[in-house]
Amino acid sequence: MNQNKKAIGKEVSPMKEIVLEVKDLKTHFRTRKGVVKAVDGVSFKVHKGETFALVGESGCGKSVTCMTIMGLIGRKKNEVVSGDILFKERNITNISKEERRKLRGKNMSIIFQDPMTSLNPVYTVGSQIAEMPMIHEGKSQSKAKKIAVDMLGKVGIPSPEKRVNEYPHQFSGGMRQRGVIGMSLACNPELLIADEPTTALDVTIQAQILELLRKLKEDSKSAIIMITHDLGVVAEVSDSVGVMYAGTLVEKASVKDLFKNPMHPYTKGLLKSIPKPGSKERLTIIEGQPPDLHNAPKGCKFYPRCSYAMEKCKEEMPQLIEIEKNHKAACWLNEVKENGK
Amino acid sequence: MENNVLVEVKNLKKYFPIKSGLLSRTKNYLKAVDGVDLKIYKGETIGIVGESGCGKSTTGRLILKLLEATEGEVYFEGKEITNLDRNELKNMRKDFQMVFQDPYACLNPRLSIKSIIEEPLKTHKYSPAERKKKVEELLDKVGIPKSYLDRYPHEFSGGQRQRIGIARALALNPKFIVADEPVAALDVSIQAQILNLMSDLQEEFNLTYLFIAHDLSVVQYISDRIGVMYLGSMVELSESQELFDYTIHPYTRALLSAIPIPDPEINKRQIDLEGEIPSPINPPKGCRFHTRCPYVEDICKKERPKFREVKKEHYVACHLAEKFIEEQK
Numbered sequence A: 001m002n003q004n005k006k007a008i009g010k011e012v013s014p015m016k017e018i019v020l021e022v023k024d025l026k027t028h029f030r031t032r033k034g035v036v037k038a039v040d041g042v043s044f045k046v047h048k049g050e051t052f053a054l055v056g057e058s059g060c061g062k063s064v065t066c067m068t069i070m071g072l073i074g075r076k077k078n079e080v081v082s083g084d085i086l087f088k089e090r091n092i093t094n095i096s097k098e099e100r101r102k103l104r105g106k107n108m109s110i111i112f113q114d115p116m117t118s119l120n121p122v123y124t125v126g127s128q129i130a131e132m133p134m135i136h137e138g139k140s141q142s143k144a145k146k147i148a149v150d151m152l153g154k155v156g157i158p159s160p161e162k163r164v165n166e167y168p169h170q171f172s173g174g175m176r177q178r179g180v181i182g183m184s185l186a187c188n189p190e191l192l193i194a195d196e197p198t199t200a201l202d203v204t205i206q207a208q209i210l211e212l213l214r215k216l217k218e219d220s221k222s223a224i225i226m227i228t229h230d231l232g233v234v235a236e237v238s239d240s241v242g243v244m245y246a247g248t249l250v251e252k253a254s255v256k257d258l259f260k261n262p263m264h265p266y267t268k269g270l271l272k273s274i275p276k277p278g279s280k281e282r283l284t285i286i287e288g289q290p291p292d293l294h295n296a297p298k299g300c301k302f303y304p305r306c307s308y309a310m311e312k313c314k315e316e317m318p319q320l321i322e323i324e325k326n327h328k329a330a331c332w333l334n335e336v337k338e339n340g341k
Numbered sequence B: 001m002e003n004n005v006l007v008e009v010k011n012l013k014k015y016f017p018i019k020s021g022l023l024s025r026t027k028n029y030l031k032a033v034d035g036v037d038l039k040i041y042k043g044e045t046i047g048i049v050g051e052s053g054c055g056k057s058t059t060g061r062l063i064l065k066l067l068e069a070t071e072g073e074v075y076f077e078g079k080e081i082t083n084l085d086r087n088e089l090k091n092m093r094k095d096f097q098m099v100f101q102d103p104y105a106c107l108n109p110r111l112s113i114k115s116i117i118e119e120p121l122k123t124h125k126y127s128p129a130e131r132k133k134k135v136e137e138l139l140d141k142v143g144i145p146k147s148y149l150d151r152y153p154h155e156f157s158g159g160q161r162q163r164i165g166i167a168r169a170l171a172l173n174p175k176f177i178v179a180d181e182p183v184a185a186l187d188v189s190i191q192a193q194i195l196n197l198m199s200d201l202q203e204e205f206n207l208t209y210l211f212i213a214h215d216l217s218v219v220q221y222i223s224d225r226i227g228v229m230y231l232g233s234m235v236e237l238s239e240s241q242e243l244f245d246y247t248i249h250p251y252t253r254a255l256l257s258a259i260p261i262p263d264p265e266i267n268k269r270q271i272d273l274e275g276e277i278p279s280p281i282n283p284p285k286g287c288r289f290h291t292r293c294p295y296v297e298d299i300c301k302k303e304r305p306k307f308r309e310v311k312k313e314h315y316v317a318c319h320l321a322e323k324f325i326e327e328q329k
Helices: A004-008 A062-070 A099-105 A125-135 A141-154 A173-185 A205-218 A231-236 A255-260 A265-272 A311-315 A334-340 B056-063 B086-095 B115-123 B127-143 B160-172 B189-204 B216-223 B240-245 B250-258 B298-302 B322-329
Strands: A018-031 A034-049 A052-053 A079-087 A108-111 A190-193 A223-228 A239-246 A250-255 A321-324 A328-331 B005-020 B025-043 B045-049 B073-077 B096-099 B176-180 B208-213 B225-230 B232-238 B308-311 B313-316
Touching: A018 A062, A018 A223, A018 B005, A034 A062, A034 A079, A034 A223, A034 A250, A052 A250, A052 B225, A052 B240, A062 A079, A062 A108, A062 A190, A062 A223, A108 A173, A125 A173, A141 A173, A190 A205, A205 A231, A205 B250, A223 A231, A231 A255, A239 A255, A239 A265, A250 A255, A250 A265, A265 B189, A265 B250, A334 B232, B025 B056, B025 B208, B025 B232, B045 B056, B045 B216, B056 B176, B056 B208, B073 B096, B086 B096, B096 B160, B115 B127, B115 B160, B127 B160, B127 B189, B160 B189, B189 B216, B208 B216, B216 B240, B225 B240, B225 B250, B232 B240, B308 B322
Parallel strands: A052 A223, A052 A239, A108 A190, A190 A223, B045 B208, B045 B225, B096 B176, B176 B208
Antiparallel strands: A018 A034, A018 A079, A239 A250, A250 A328, A321 A328, B005 B025, B005 B073, B225 B232, B232 B313, B308 B313
16 A cells, blocks of 8 residues: 555655745744744745655744745734745745735645644535635536535545535544545645644544545645654655754755754754654653743754754854755754865 | 552443433443453553543543542452542552643642642641652652742743653652653653653652553553553553564554654555544444454454453454464464
8 A cells, every 4th residue: 555655755856846935934923022033044945746844843933934835924013024935936925915815725725733623613514625616716616516525535535425515523533634635635736735734633544644645645746845743754755854943944855864864963863762663772862942932042043952062053053054965954063074074 | 470460450441421411311321441451560661552532541540540430440459449438549549640641731820839749748748848858859850950849830841841740740659650641742852851751760669650642652662561452442462572573453453554654764564444433432343343454254243352362461352363373473
């Protein structure tokens, strides 16, 4: 059932069309206690047919990054967004609300973590899916409903003709998440953002949903940004990975390189702190906890927890630079290594 | 081995009544735990895994008598605790404690952490001087600076709160601790800190843990033996390495194959389970798992399999266990 996995792990050639490019994205929140730099200078590209995983612990800014890309953050007075978001080479950072709305759901869509709160309990699942083609493609109600039935079938819900008329509370957790995925795919978006889509689900259901996302990507060739804190999920579904820490990307690489040859001390620490199946070796831990983003450390944000910290790390923030082909890391250690050669 | 048993559970059942209608008559029962037998040895960590709703947390609570069992007995050091009265139970409770899942909900926000950890000591009439000494000692053990004594729970992060929860559980020098998903709400790097802390404390105080979790890799890391639950009953129980190397029950096999492995190079074979867990209100007749089992035979639909020892210290509830063992050879 899983033979196609190896093939997906292939590196995506740089020739492929870029669906989304994010350049130096910053999302700052002005609060009473001061400015919270939730996202502080993040850049990455996502290609067609690629799954890009954003990994990090809670509060590292991975969800805020994606909410900003979707335009769900940045309209209020206390939210300051800077940098560029290019969707298929078009800058969408500052477009109007109406234009945003035209993109959302049609060209780019998002799956949230909790399937219970992302469905409206007073409408049937079918009508919530049908809403998409009716609004964006001007489909008639009956045609839209047919699409909804198709979508439910596609995401693996048994007897979709019957289920289409049911309400969210009649669905189980896994089925609701399938419904939400069906909803976000109803208009064949070029970009799909999945914000911890399996965190609220059990392992066996998680396996089903991951398999479904894998299959859908194969069929529709859309680009997927997968947000997760689970490195196991990253290894299973993604092609390339960005590791976030305290609002910045600290490492970016293809999934194989990242697991085989992690370059940033934080990534190394993360990989060592998960128990491996079949091993009882004592876990190596990262001491301390992520910084308070109200007053993050001045230099490298990881240095208070880093066992390799040097003087330079306290003063200057390292940039994300290419160290090996397609493998970037933001750490002064790598510079020291380069000079030592 | 027999006199090393700390906790013994026999045919434990918990049925929650479902009431509805004007006079709230009991219409039906939700069979949360339906016949669990278990022996827990001194000094070991026994892990219980299963998907949500399989009854693993209820089992933990029944053993500590936080819930009244519908049927069955629990023995603690050979003494039956199911029928104890209030006072006897209060005395027994010193020996078994619990660490909860949600570090945000399990600490009273209006008490300083000193009062939180002190509370069990007060209940058991320790003098103020003893209490102070003990609290400081406990904080030191779980790695929280003494200077934080007068702070309140909201001033701590999730990992620190879980440490405080552990300190509270240790206050009365218990012998047995039920940890109900103690790391599920924590981040990966913090999770490792808590797991290491728990195994250090176990060594130091010779604790016995019942570790409940849905994350198999975590359970595998900390447990000596693992029990797998499905729909209110135990389906497989064995030494933890044995469970991973010689899995017998089809449900355990599917569960193990579903864990995402943090290594993109491994090409594992995944067994997909069709459908979802049936409702515990009307569980399937015969083997509870037969509706989703890929190897189902006629007998599975009619007769509920007994939970039996099929290999040394390896218990399985499956009619076809012998066939699977044969295949593994």
